[in-house]
Amino acid sequence: MEQEYTIDNSYLSPEAQKRKKDLEENPASRTNHMEYMDGMEVLDSDIKDKVRAAMQSYDYNAYTDADVRTALANAKQGHCGIEDFKALLSPAALPHLEEMAALAQKERLAHFGDCVYIFTPLYIANYCENYCVYCGFNCYNHIHRKKLTEAEMEAEMKVIADSGIEEILMLTGESRAVSDVKYIGEACKLARKYFRNIGLEIYPVNTDEYHYLHECGADYITVFQETYNPDKYETLHLMGHKRVWPYRFDAQERALRGGMRGVGFSALLGLDDYHTDALATALHVYYLQRKYPHAEMSISCPRLRPIINNDKINPKDVHENVLCQILCAYRLFLPFAAITVSSREEARFRDGIIRIAATKISAGVSTGIGDHKEKYEAHEVTKIDSVQKSVNNSAQTDDGLACANNGSPADAARACVNDGSQADAAHACVNDGSQVDAADAGDEQFEIADNRSFEEIYDAIRAQGMQPVLNDYLYTEEYHN
Ligand code: SF4
Numbered sequence: 001m002e003q004e005y006t007i008d009n010s011y012l013s014p015e016a017q018k019r020k021k022d023l024e025e026n027p028a029s030r031t032n033h034m035e036y037m038d039g040m041e042v043l044d045s046d047i048k049d050k051v052r053a054a055m056q057s058y059d060y061n062a063y064t065d066a067d068v069r070t071a072l073a074n075a076k077q078g079h080c081g082i083e084d085f086k087a088l089l090s091p092a093a094l095p096h097l098e099e100m101a102a103l104a105q106k107e108r109l110a111h112f113g114d115c116v117y118i119f120t121p122l123y124i125a126n127y128c129e130n131y132c133v134y135c136g137f138n139c140y141n142h143i144h145r146k147k148l149t150e151a152e153m154e155a156e157m158k159v160i161a162d163s164g165i166e167e168i169l170m171l172t173g174e175s176r177a178v179s180d181v182k183y184i185g186e187a188c189k190l191a192r193k194y195f196r197n198i199g200l201e202i203y204p205v206n207t208d209e210y211h212y213l214h215e216c217g218a219d220y221i222t223v224f225q226e227t228y229n230p231d232k233y234e235t236l237h238l239m240g241h242k243r244v245w246p247y248r249f250d251a252q253e254r255a256l257r258g259g260m261r262g263v264g265f266s267a268l269l270g271l272d273d274y275h276t277d278a279l280a281t282a283l284h285v286y287y288l289q290r291k292y293p294h295a296e297m298s299i300s301c302p303r304l305r306p307i308i309n310n311d312k313i314n315p316k317d318v319h320e321n322v323l324c325q326i327l328c329a330y331r332l333f334l335p336f337a338a339i340t341v342s343s344r345e346e347a348r349f350r351d352g353i354i355r356i357a358a359t360k361i362s363a364g365v366s367t368g369i370g371d372h373k374e375k376y377e378a379h380e381v382t383k384i385d386s387v388q389k390s391v392n393n394s395a396q397t398d399d400g401l402a403c404a405n406n407g408s409p410a411d412a413a414r415a416c417v418n419d420g421s422q423a424d425a426a427h428a429c430v431n432d433g434s435q436v437d438a439a440d441a442g443d444e445q446f447e448i449a450d451n452r453s454f455e456e457i458y459d460a461i462r463a464q465g466m467q468p469v470l471n472d473y474l475y476t477e478e479y480h481n
Contacts, residue, residue: 005133011142020140023131023238033234033243040241041206043250047287051249051280054082055228060275063090072096075103075332085282085333089275089326097325104328104357107335114466117338117360118457119167119199120160123369124148124187127175130240132226134271134304137173139240146369147178153187156372157194163364163454166471167197169222174203174242181209188216196471199264203241204251210258219473220296222264223251227272228280236271252288261473262296263288264340269318269326270304278326282333289334298338298360299330305344305449320349324356331357343448350450351460363457365448 009017022029036042063086071084071093080088087093088100125147128137136143148156160168170187172179184202191198200213201222210221227233230245237243252263265284267277285297303318318326323345330339341350341358343365354361366372452460461468 007138007141009140012140016140020131024133027234030234030238031243033237033245034230035244036247037241037244039206040244040247041254043253045250045253047253047284047291048246048249050287051228051283052230054283055276055280058086058276058279060086060090063087063092065092065095068093068096072099072103075107078335080332082283082286082333085329086279088329088332089278093329094321094325097321097328100325100328100332101356104331105355107331108357108359111335112359115359115469115472116354116461116466117167117469117472118165118363118454118461119169119197119360120165120364120454121169121171121201121362121366122153122156122160122372123171123173123366124153124156125175125179125183126173126369127178128173128240129175129177130242131238132242133236133238134268147183148370150186150190152370153190154193156370157191159372160364161194164458164470165364165454166195167199168195169199169201169362171201172203174240176203176241181205181212185213185216188213188218192217197473199262201264204248204254207254207258210255210260214259219260220262220264220298221251221255221260222266222298222300223248223255224266224268224300224302225249225281225284226268228267228277228284229272232272249284252284253291256288256292256295260295262298264298264300266300266302268302268304269323274318274322274326278329282330285334285337289337296338297334297336298340299334300340300342301327301330301358302342302344320345323349324353327353327357343450346449347452347460351464354461354466355464361457361461363452364454365450 009020012020067087068090071080071087074080074084075088093100126137126143127145127147128135128139131138131140135141157168168191170184170191172184179202184200188198188200197220198218199220199222200218201224204223205213213221225248227236228249233245234243242248252265255263265281267274267281269277271277281299285299288295289297301323303323327339327341330337338360339358340360340362341353343350343362345353350358350361364372458468
């Protein structure tokens with residue numbers, strides 16, 4: 001299915017409309033996406049080349065049922081190599097999904113036990129200088145823009161921390177001009193007062209800037225490559241620093257060199273061929289794990305979602321059973337990597353996949369700016385003490401254990417895939433009047449499918465006989481100074 005990315009142009013000035021049309025229709029009007037911009041650090045690293053070579057030679061339709069059986073046998077012995085992984089991502093593996101899920105669950109249990117890590121994202125700004133055609137925050141979309149002041153940030157953080165959450169992922173949109181590194185650093189310092197673990201999902205920066213942000217309290221960074229296919233990437237990221245494919249690719253390595261403890265990776269599934277994007281994501285992790293064995297690596301698995309002013313965008317052909325296949329293959333190939341399942345997915349899918357392959361889940365999610373107080377209060381925020389009391393209630397725990405004891409991996413796999421359909425379906429550089437400031441909360445980046453509060457997700461994890469974990473790491477100032 002072809003995507004319809006075009007958004008309403010009527011709010012743009014005639015100059016901006018012309019520029020936008022040019023970018024969309026005339027590739028010659030766009031900059032070279034493989035050329036670094038001024039100020040972008042160039043790393044001497046061969047990982048990009050290795051990943052691209054593997055993508056180019058990956059003929060997933062050539063894998064047979066026998067290849068998949070061999071891969072499963074190797075995975076059973078704990079030796080899932082690159083060739084095995086390629087077979088498990090291929091169409092030939094889909095009929096083996098239940099066996100893959102059973103093996104993945106075993107692997108998950110061996111390395112993560114029954115722990116499910118919980119965090120919440122906090123969007124502190126939604127200004128963006130880029131034109132990514134599939135994203136609600138893109139610089140040409142007519143939305144309410146907002147950047148939280150320190151007082152507003154602190155109010156949001158307090159509401160989130162009061163709910164019991166200890167890990168936060170702060171996001172900004174991608175505007176250096178509006179949300180500069182200093183602003184993000186101050187946000188990290190503030191967040192340290194309220195949270196034990198702080199992640200960032202911001203525009204890629206240079207090694208020294210990652211070092212600075214780490215000193216301010218950030219522990220890990222996540223950068224989505226969106227698609228690892230540079231040719232496709234070029235057609236989707238039409239303007240701004242994000243257009244530079246290799247600079248984005250090396251962001252995790254720069255972050256690790258800057259001292260970050262962990263890094264996160266992802267392709268946005270549905271933008272391009274998911275077989276090659278899933279392969280590239282996992283190989284990106286695989287090669288970096290070998291180069292930086294001390295680092296924590298995690299993978300996210302978002303699919304396309306509708307955005308504000310365009311509800312036609314949907315996952316291309318990444319059905320839930322395919323998403324389940326990809327996640328099981330990730331788990332078998334990268335047994336030590338954390339896997340995060342996004343609130344873009346429905347509660348039913350998320351509850352199933354955390355038993356099989358995923359290890360981390362967001363809760364109490366809002367992708368708007370400055371609206372946690374309103375949303376959390378609507379859910380009648382309860383502190384973790386009372387959550388703990390409620391889950392310690394014996395009747396509830398018994399129910400949870402019974403449910404977990406009755407559920408086989410095959411049941412969970414079926415729960416994940418039972419419909420098999422697509423049922424769920426900057427101003428500095430733009431300066432064209434497309435960015436609408438508003439005194440109230442900023443608009444959301446994309447639609448979310450799982451709206452459950454922190455308490456509801458915490459309870460749902462316990463009800464499956466699993467252990468919600470709020471944090472297992474302490475950032476110690478002494479260590480870093
Ligand atoms: S995906 Fe990120 S960089 Fe692209 S428009 Fe959205 S917020 Fe901006």
